[in-house]
Amino acid sequence: MPRRKDFKNVVRQRVSIDSAITYIRQEYAEKLDVNILSEISHYSKFHFQRLFSEVTGETWSEYLLRVRLLNASNKLIQTQEKINDIAIGSGFVTQTGFLKAFKKYYSLTPTRYRQTYYGSEPFFNQFRVNRICSNIKEELVNVMPCSALAAYSATNLNEKSDPSVWDAIKKLCKSLDASFNTRPQLERFALSFSDINKIEHASNQKNFLAMLLVDDIRKVKNSTLKQVAIQGGVYARFFHQGPLSEHTINKILYSWFPQSGYKIDTKRPMIMMPEGAFLKDVYDRFLGREPDKKVYVYQSLELTAEQISHFCLRIYVPLLSDSLTDLQWQDISNIAI
Structure with a gap:
């Protein structure tokens, strides 16, 4: 066994x-x-x-x-x-x-x-590495276009992201009740780095999003949240379990991708979808108090190590379609997120 x-x-x-x-x-x-x-x-x-x-x-x-x-x-x-x-x-x-x-x-x-x-904005560099990250497995999927309401914050992979995660999700929670006549489907919650070119750079620009996906943006009342149109296209989908998903993203970008033969489409966002009703579970807690930014999100939520260990995330990284072979295209399924 x-x-x-x-x-x-x-x-x-x-x-x-x-x-x-x-x-x-x-x-x-x-x-x-x-x-x-x-x-x-x-x-x-x-x-x-x-x-x-x-x-x-x-x-x-x-x-x-x-x-x-x-x-x-x-x-x-x-x-x-x-x-x-x-x-x-x-x-x-x-x-x-x-x-x-x-x-x-x-x-x-x-x-x-x-x-x-010289004079350009910092951009994403796919570093050359000699190592193959064998425990990272991808699935190629064709994501359908969708819309979302989003709250922005500023972070990148080279700093502790928990305060920014707190900030973006709290803004989203506080604005949702004012945007719908009834409480929305909180299960359709996602996180995103909207500009992959800025994912590794220290920046005051608000590049991190907490989003609620919506079927029809026209049904939303006037909202302080940003309306975001997520482009469809081919994504490599990865699975993460437990805390500190930024480390899994690090492994994907700098160990797996340089060896994969694929090219990242920096014009589309990276999307992270929690499995289950994550936002539904923490919604009232976010509305009820300010987070302690000195510790991890899961500690501020008073979740045990055992509880957070079961937290699962699907990470979607956009690919340029011309980096795929005809055979790879045949195995790609269409999905809605």
């Missing part, structure tokens, strides 16, 4: 690794090593390295390098800092090491990258 997975332990492990990830995001310019990070996560060096790879799909050193290169690429197109100063400020010991790493991941030298993109 197969051993049942201990989801309580998974929750504890992911939260511990998240503390190391937060430290990397904040201190990437400093000299970091496995001793520091394993101590922060309260694991031995061996277990920390194993768990970090399981959670993110990257080794801690690969993750640190990507964060450093992301910071450097932003400064190249948004500032006039000297390239050597950017390299040092991003945590690289030598300019030679920076040039080699940058060209490997971006296929351009820092000088050429600046010449090509």
Whole structure:
């Protein structure tokens, strides 16, 4: 009889690794090593390295390098800092090491990258990686167009997203009762990164959405919520269970996609659909009090580790149709979300 997975332990492990990830995001310019990070996560060096790879799909050193290169690429197109100063400020010991790493991941030298993109908004880069994330499985689906009422907030994959999740969902809950004559179907709740180009960049732009999908936007009364038209098209659908879905998204974008042969359509949003009646379950709690932004959403909702371990999410990532073969098209089913 197969051993049942201990989801309580998974929750504890992911939260511990998240503390190391937060430290990397904040201190990437400093000299970091496995001793520091394993101590922060309260694991031995061996277990920390194993768990970090399981959670993110990257080794801690690969993750640190990507964060450093992301910071450097932003400064190249948004500032006039000297390239050597950017390299040092991003945590690289030598300019030679920076040039080699940058060209490997971006296929351009820092000088050429600046010449090509200077003045542009930050955009999504599909990094080259050598690792295959075997535990990420996709299903290709053709999503029908739909409409939604949405509340916006600002976040990205490189910062703790819980305060923004709280903010967007609370705005949505407070506005829904004023938008319908009767309480809407709260089961049709979704989250979204509306602009994939900004998914990894620190930004004050409101790129994170909490949405309620609606069949007929014309039946909605005047609302303070944003009306959003979600374009249909081919999506790769993934499954996530438990807390910290941003780590699963990280694995999809930086471990699975570069090996998949598909291309991401950055003109359409990434959509995350909770399974079950998530918004229905927490609706009154969101209306009743302000969240504690210092802890995770599931902790603020007073959910146990066991309860949150059963939380499931379908993650939809948009694909460019020209990256699919004729054989792949034959196996795609049409779905409504």
